[in-house]
Amino acid sequence: MRDAHGLRQSILAGERTVLDVARATLASIDERADLNAFLPVEAEPILERARELDESLARGAAEPGALFGVPVALKANLAYEGRELTCGSRILSGYRPPYTSTVVQRLLDAGALPIATTNMDEFAMGSSGENSAFAPTLNPWARDYTPGGSSSGSAASVSAGIVPLALGSDTGGSVRQPAALCGVTGFKPTFGRVSRYGLVAFGSSLDQVSPFANSVRDAELIANCISGADPMDSTCLEHAPIQPVERANLKGLRIGLPAEAFGDGLDASVRQKVEAAIEALCELGAERVPISLPHSEHAVATYYVVATAEASSNLARFDGVRFGARQEGDGSLAGMMGATRADGFGDEVKRRILLGTHVLSSGYYEAWYGRAQRVRRLIHDDYRRAFESCDVVICPTSPTPAFRLGERKADPVAMYLSDVLTVPASLAGLPALSIPCGTVSSDSGDANLPVGLQWIGPALGDESLLAAAKAFQSNTDFHLATPPLRREQAGA
């Protein structure tokens, strides 16, 4: 199941029921259990929802929603009332939220079939999925490789064709980077166009609920459903939902190519695929505009100060008092909280809480957090200037294709550099998407690995960004490539 539009049509045409779709999805989840893309899925509520949808269709109750009957996998940091919400962490095991996030409610309102939940790096902290407290998610293209992260399970589930759509969250690239590594489309809207209410916070000023799909057109469909003002989130913009806009061709599209994104750190095979895609863009009428984003070299450092500072505060509520796991420790309050957090959080989460606590500490605040906020402003201004001469910024999503499981786990800085090309747009709050632009052979020649092409638009330019990327996909077939089936893979 790869096409959300088509799936909805076939249900409305009576070719299959939502219950058929639900059963097939659950079977597919089981069949691809090897990927660890999903955390334990409770089948009965999904089947129940499917039956209700079928009944409502039979009754002819209301106009079927835009996502009628379409399974949408949910990252394990999106609240869905009564469904276990672990954030990939032991500290939340058994936690079932008493409320539903705005985005999941909007999926329900659109007739979708939400599937809870997909595997992820613990609290969305990671770029490989290996920080999940449960199991690392595997890349459907090559199971020795990571799918990227932190929305690892959502990316893998769409890539493997288990679901046509999935929601993730993108803080510094957590949707775009795994989309690139898994060969699917990942779209991060402008910060504030999608409500964060019910998204478990990591870096609040950066977090954005973002969809995965197999085409820009499907990503746009779900973005339209989940975006728009929300009275429950005061950082959510008053703007109308993201509207589908069509663009006949790419003639005259000015594509800004930032010199900084094509520097030494870029893998040669990735560079070649990206440049070929840019060539294809130009053949379709786009024009190259060399641009410079001079402060982007500081983006990763800035990002890891801002995001960890916010995280250190956001994760304070996991204290064992009200929900989730609790360890009694020495029996005192401080002892209980300390023991609960020591036991419940994994190493990467602890590392980031420590970093974030440090950068906000009295005496260090100005040098770290204060300075990072100023650099963030400079990065924002870089883009503002760049968009005076171009319509869209084009660059690779990730400097390398998927890397092997375990390859970067021991080296946090190498792992953090996986985000070097995605964090600038996050810091600037800009809309950005990653679409496939071909595959390259892995170093050892044992697998074909997808490469992602990143498109970054000006603030609130979500519609024209999607329109341009749709026009590109309607003239190319990179996005139609699918990973090998399970039985075809080595070692399967």
Added chain:
Amino acid sequence: MTRVISKQSGQTWFPVIGLEVHCQLRTRTKLFCGCANEFGAEPNTQVCPVCSGQPGALPVMNSRALELALRAAVALDCDVAPWSKFDRKNYFYCDLPKGYQISQFDRPYCTGGGIELASGKRIALTRIHLEDDAGKAIHDRGPDTLVDLNRAGIPLIESVTEPDLTNADEAFEYLTRLKEIFQYIGASDCDMEKGSLRCDVNISVRLEGEELRTKVELKNLNSFRNVKAAIDYEIQRQIEAWENPDETAHPVQETRLYDTNRGVTRTMRAKEDAHDYRYFPDPDLPELHVSAEQLERIRRELPELPAARRARYAEQFELSEYDASVLASEREVADYFELAVRGSGRAKETANWITNELLSARNERGPETKLEELGVSAEALAEMIELIAAGTLSKSAGRKVLAAMIETGKRAGVLVVELGLEQVQDTGQLEEWCRAALVGQDKAIADIRDGQQKAIGALIGQVMKASAGKADPAKAREILLRFVQEHG
């Protein structure tokens, strides 16, 4: 400036005191969610995903809280910032669901302002900021600590004074004035028993000409009386400590709790245990903007404040300072008084009936009672006062009528007839009572003739008794005097 002479050394010490007062705003709902802001509900029944700190929930500012906070700022003559922001104050405690309090750090919504004491001394405010309250940890019900989150998220304004206070009485008066004003403008109940007003004290002592010495923070002050007692105790304690030749016994920067039972303060935590709150701007909330128009509207809609009313009552109605003060200290009472005066046209009498009769009747029903609950409208009181002025009702009968008005809710005119309390002005009837009163009172009669006018009082009393309070005492007096003269 208050001086305190050390009993031990005879040195003169000067206390330096500042107050930090938290007041819960009287909104219908909490600061960042729709839960009820109500005291006394079953524990943990006024909670939602937001105020219980569920993962993923987000705060949304209650604009009513800002409105009330702005009223407070305008009433205290503060400078309201055109924009301010919320910051997170991070610390761990079981009653703090989010692991941080949403407060205002370096850009509070207002600065400056102050309150003038009766002496004319002005206590300046440093700032007021908005923040959300924590829940309540209950430690005295068995071995476990219980947590009630009903209070978590209730809007607070914290007002911080400059160290302008020099003694406990000033602190007491400052708090009284602050409470009056906040109650007047409907910003807060300021009820310490319910925790809707909480006060911390910063206090140090110094010698003449010195810079400030080490300050101590006092907490756990649950009544204005305790604030006063704790300050008095702490001044003495610090003086004694400074005068101790052993330097290790000198005061240290710390937080001390007031022990209500023993009347002493004791160490709660030392400075080295102080938290690093790691304040930073809350990324979940937009900046707070206040327009000049909004501020102007609030200024326009603000009621006349107690100090202004007090002055006006003394001036316009020629009331005593005491009466003016009692009437003006509560807005309901003041409004009632003014309405009643409008009806009766008699300020002094109206003031007396309210302060002597109505307020005592109200206070008998308990501290919570409102004047309106007595069921006597200002118009009804004015009517009664007019009946007395017209001579229809004697003052003493008036007391009975007012009691009956409270009891039955009926108007004075009706009750006078029902109770048969209409003042008797009929000369024949009055003469009869007066004649009877004089029987066997030869001594009194002689005294009056000798010019001892006070003996007449007892005789009038007799007439009033015989008439069951219905006789017009002024007329009775005239007749009695005539009879005494005629008697000879």
